[in-house]
Amino acid sequence: MKIDLDTYHELLQTLLRNKTRSFLTGFGVFWGVFMLVALMGGGAGMKELLNNNFAGFATNSAIIFEQQTTKPYHGFRKGRWWTLTTGDMDRLREQVPQLDVISPIASKWGVQAVNGENKFNANVKGLLPEYAKVEAPTLFYGRFLNDMDIAQQRKVCVIGKRVYKTLFPKGGDPCGQMIRLDSAYYTVIGVDYKESNMNINGSSDEAISIPLSLMQRAFNMGQSIDLIAITARPGVAISDITPRIREVIARGHDIDPTDEKAVTVFNTEVLFGLLDSLFSGVDLLIWLVGIGTLLAGAIGVSNIMMVTVKERTTEIGIRRAIGATPRVILSQIISESILLTAVSGMSGIVFAVLILQMMEMGFTEDGIVKSHFQVSFWTAIGAAVLLAALGVLAGLAPAGRAMSIKPVDAMREE
Amino acid sequence: MIKLRNVHKTYAGAQPLHVLKGIDLDIAEGELVSIMGASGSGKSTLLNILGILDDYDEGEYHLAGTLIKNLSETRAAEYRNRMIGFIFQSFNLISFKTAVENVELPLFYQGVSRRKRHQMAMDELEKMGLTDWAAHYPNEMSGGQRQRVAIARALVTRPQIILADEPTGALDSKTGIEVMELLKRLNREEHITMIIVTHDPNVAAQTNRIIRIKDGVIE
Numbered sequence: 001m002k003i004d005l006d007t008y009h010e011l012l013q014t015l016l017r018n019k020t021r022s023f024l025t026g027f028g029v030f031w032g033v034f035m036l037v038a039l040m041g042g043g044a045g046m047k048e049l050l051n052n053n054f055a056g057f058a059t060n061s062a063i064i065f066e067q068q069t070t071k072p073y074h075g076f077r078k079g080r081w082w083t084l085t086t087g088d089m090d091r092l093r094e095q096v097p098q099l100d101v102i103s104p105i106a107s108k109w110g111v112q113a114v115n116g117e118n119k120f121n122a123n124v125k126g127l128l129p130e131y132a133k134v135e136a137p138t139l140f141y142g143r144f145l146n147d148m149d150i151a152q153q154r155k156v157c158v159i160g161k162r163v164y165k166t167l168f169p170k171g172g173d174p175c176g177q178m179i180r181l182d183s184a185y186y187t188v189i190g191v192d193y194k195e196s197n198m199n200i201n202g203s204s205d206e207a208i209s210i211p212l213s214l215m216q217r218a219f220n221m222g223q224s225i226d227l228i229a230i231t232a233r234p235g236v237a238i239s240d241i242t243p244r245i246r247e248v249i250a251r252g253h254d255i256d257p258t259d260e261k262a263v264t265v266f267n268t269e270v271l272f273g274l275l276d277s278l279f280s281g282v283d284l285l286i287w288l289v290g291i292g293t294l295l296a297g298a299i300g301v302s303n304i305m306m307v308t309v310k311e312r313t314t315e316i317g318i319r320r321a322i323g324a325t326p327r328v329i330l331s332q333i334i335s336e337s338i339l340l341t342a343v344s345g346m347s348g349i350v351f352a353v354l355i356l357q358m359m360e361m362g363f364t365e366d367g368i369v370k371s372h373f374q375v376s377f378w379t380a381i382g383a384a385v386l387l388a389a390l391g392v393l394a395g396l397a398p399a400g401r402a403m404s405i406k407p408v409d410a411m412r413e414e
Numbered sequence: 415m416i417k418l419r420n421v422h423k424t425y426a427g428a429q430p431l432h433v434l435k436g437i438d439l440d441i442a443e444g445e446l447v448s449i450m451g452a453s454g455s456g457k458s459t460l461l462n463i464l465g466i467l468d469d470y471d472e473g474e475y476h477l478a479g480t481l482i483k484n485l486s487e488t489r490a491a492e493y494r495n496r497m498i499g500f501i502f503q504s505f506n507l508i509s510f511k512t513a514v515e516n517v518e519l520p521l522f523y524q525g526v527s528r529r530k531r532h533q534m535a536m537d538e539l540e541k542m543g544l545t546d547w548a549a550h551y552p553n554e555m556s557g558g559q560r561q562r563v564a565i566a567r568a569l570v571t572r573p574q575i576i577l578a579d580e581p582t583g584a585l586d587s588k589t590g591i592e593v594m595e596l597l598k599r600l601n602r603e604e605h606i607t608m609i610i611v612t613h614d615p616n617v618a619a620q621t622n623r624i625i626r627i628k629d630g631v632i633e
Contacts, residue, residue, distance in 0.1 A: 005528060006518075006528060013511075314506070315508055315509075318506045319508075319519070319523075321465070321467060321494065321500055322495065322519060322520045323491050323492070323494050323495020323523040323524065323571075324491060324523050325487065325488045325491040325492065326488060327488065328523060406467070406468075407467045408468050
């Protein structure tokens with residue numbers, strides 16, 4: 001087609017001749033694109049928001065904890081209570097080489113932490129430094145527990161965000177200051193700002209972490225621990241080694257190795273797998289709905305163009321009589337279709353980007369973006385290309401009909 | 415200029431209709447002829463074939479030395495655009511374009527530049543005495559004015575022949591006479607070959623030659 005101002009003038013003229021119809025037809029495409037882009041951005045944003053809840057948590061991990069036995073074994077009747085001990089850790093380390101991190105947790109609820117006049121009912125956790133590999137802390141000040149803290153049983157602690165805010169209302173770096181837990185004083189060595197909602201034994205912002213060995217002595221716990229968090233080495237699925245883990249622990253406590261209740265292995269892998277498939281499902285749905293709506297819009301354009309061509313039979317016939325080649329007619333109809341889809345589609349993209357930007361701003365706190373709703377530049381370009389293609393497709397059938405109009409038909413139409 | 419030899423045309427259908435049954439016709443350059451015939455005589459079909467709007471089955475049609483037969487749509491459009499100017503009974507102006515835009519249209523399809531075709535169209539309208547009406551839409555004009563715009567559109571490409579299908583059919587007698595005077599003057603002064611299809615004996619009487627067609631043959 002020749003590049004000529006009048007070519008565009010003609011396109012506009014024909015589309016504007018029936019403003020309401022063009023607008024309503026365009027709205028179908030507009031809405032389709034808006035849905036597709038907004039859903040894509042919104043879906044990605046929601047996914048990120050949800051994932052934030054699990055941030056810092058190892059995905060191939062499991063938690064082992066004790067419950068009453070449910071099977072009689074070695075002369076013990078069922079329903080017996082037992083406790084995990086530090087010995088179980090060593091046994092696991094020796095006998096299950098597929099395990100990477102083995103981190104025990106002992107905890108005590110409702111311990112009063114005091115700093116001057118400020119008090120907080122905290123949840124004290126006894127941990128080993130390795131625990132950071134299961135649930136990574138977000139340290140705002142200071143450091144996490146290290147091996148020397150354990151070896152020397154130093155009276156140090158890492159405090160959670162809410163503990164810090166309550167005990168140190170003036171803010172500032174609390175490291176090196178002492179706080180009292182029950183009757184003993186501990187030096188603060190770090191502040192954990194982790195906000196994830198995936199926690200072991202209580203929310204981490206209300207927790208005070210101290211060395212495990214110290215915990216067991218200070219709170220008279222002996223060798224007992226509450227649970228063991230483990231992660232598998234890369235490439236090993238927790239579910240594959242679960243029976244082996246259970247067997248090793250059960251043997252040390254005279255428990256039936258098939259007693260799944262007594263030695264409970266809570267596999268987070270399953271949880272993450274579930275989430276993953278949930279998100280793939282949501283993604284699929286988004287694409288189905290988005291593309292479906294967009295297609296419906298394009299079919300609407302095609303339909304209206306069909307009607308328009310029918311209406312314009314005489315006009316097209318006149319054009320053919322005075323020298324328009326079929327190609328000219330073809331490109332005119334297809335151009336009209338592309339223009340209509342492109343203009344309405346672009347407005348759809350712009351509107352969706354605007355809405356997504358507003359959502360992103362709504363989820364931004366203190367200048368920190370919590371979740372990215374905005375679609376990427378290339379997604380937008382892709383959507384635009386898709387639109388142009390749809391425009392051509394939508395114009396094909398009507399253009400075909402317009403091409404088949406012979407000048408003579410137009411004369412007869414009158 | 416125009417040479418038809420034994421041209422046949424049959425419309426296919428449940429009952430094939432043999433409309434033209436061997437037409438032989440010669441029209442020289444600069445002639446002003448009229449084709450007359452009752453409805454159903456085949457005069458419209460003949461006009462369509464002369465105007466390359468329709469194809470024929472048998473025979474030969476030479477227009478200005480070119481054999482017009484089995485042309486592709488694109489070639490046909492090109493020949494129509496360059497060699498033939500059409501004037502229709504119902505003017506067939508495009509209603510959403512102004513007079514000058516309508517006259518420009520054939521040049522637009524020829525690929526003439528914007529400025530040049532506007533100039534040519536304005537010149538043509540001036541000859542028709544319609545300079546003041548250039549920016550008006552067809553529905554703002556009288557029948558006579560519309561037909562003059564249509565004539566300007568037919569002439570703007572400097573065609574070899576003008577085909578007029580009942581050019582006065584939709585006009586009152588006074589304007590009809592004016593339009594006929596205009597066509598005659600164009601034929602006389604610019605030596606444009608002109609073929610007028612009509613069933614009005616008064617119109618036919620003003621032409622140099624009357625071709626009567628009946629039941630698909632020239633009488």
